[in-house]
Amino acid sequence: MDEKRSSRRCIKAMSALLAVCLVSLSAAAAESYQPPRLASGKPDFNGVWQVLNNANYNIEPHGGQAAMALREGPVVPVPAKEVLALGAVGAVPAGLGVVEGGKIPYQPAALIQRDKNRQNWLTSDPEIKCYLPGIPRATYMPHPFQIFHNDEALFFSYQYANAVRNIYLTDPGPAPIDSWMGLSWASWDDDTLVIKSSGYNDRTWLDRAGNFHSDVLKVTERFTRTSDHTIHYEATLEDEKVYTKPWKISMPLYKRVGADDRIQQFNCVEYVEELMYGHLRKTPLEK
Known part of the structure; x- marks a missing residue:
């Protein structure tokens, strides 16, 4: 019996050591990776990218239901x-969740509102009605997005709802109006692309689980090439009306290749016409 226990302990220790070694090797490979570059020498992020996680259901860790x-x-x-x-x-x-630390630091009243959102998902989630997803949700929806850029322009095109972002390359100042996708501008931190966004309305959610923000949300995204086919993505969210402190999500983005290296149309506006306006028919369809 003691020998079996000793063997199990040995196997667990070896497994843990192997996991640490794999993480260390992965980190070392990412640090030594040299990405393709633009004429200016900055990393090239052109391509079609997509997540392979379930964050759009819930950015916090969650079980199946x-x-x-x-x-x-x-x-x-x-x-x-x-x-x-x-x-x-x-x-x-x-x-597994993408929130660093596992939990969003909600203020007490905001947590109550999150729970109300969750209970009323069918009538409240903006995704159901094909409203624009906002940032960062557009990044981890189950749809790809394409980055176009050179040294003079940076543009994001999303398959979901034909959403787009035209990123300023210098600080344009405060957003003139609030909008679904906000106002964004980019800068560089060595080889990391940094995008700061603000000027959001308060109608977008962060996922299908009712996690939300207010109209004072500020998002700082960081894109770092880690291999020919991966980007390490981070987004820090600040919102003094809803959260007790800034918090962060992180995840890998994967590059599509070959014939799959493109985005299709998902013009969901027409897909929800019956939901939104079916009751206006002269003879409404049976529900």
Whole structure:
């Protein structure tokens, strides 16, 4: 018995050591990586990129569940009647989360509002109505986005809802109006592309789980090439109306290659016409 325990301890120790070595090797490889560069010598971020995580369901760590919209069941919560027919297609996959530290530092009143958002997901999530996603949510939706840039211009094109961002290369000052995608400008920190954004409205969410912000949100994104096919992405969110302190998300972005190196149209405005305006038909369709 003692020999078995000793063997298990040895295997666990070796596994932990191997994990540390792999992380160290990965970090060393990222530090020594030399990215393709523009004429100015700055890293080249051109390409189509996409996440491989479940952050759009919930940026905090979460387990799988039967649906985003639930109701009380005889033993455990079950899907709401509006989404019951979706079955497994409407289920929520588990996610490790992308929030550093695991939890968003909400103020008490804001946490109550987050929970209300979650309960009213079917009628409140802007994604359901094809509203523009805002930043940082546009980055980790289940749709790719394309970066176009040279030394004189920087432009992001998103497959979801045909959203775009035209990034200023010098500080333009305060945003003249609030908007869904905000006003953004870029600078460089050595080989890291830094984008600061503000001027948001308060109508976008951070995910399907009701995590949200106010109209004073400021986002600082950092893009760092770590290999020919990966970017390390970070975003720091500041909002004194909603959070107790600034907080950060981070994740890898993966480059699409070959024939998949393109974005398609996902013009969801027309897909939600029945949802938004079907009741205005002379003879509304049966719900």
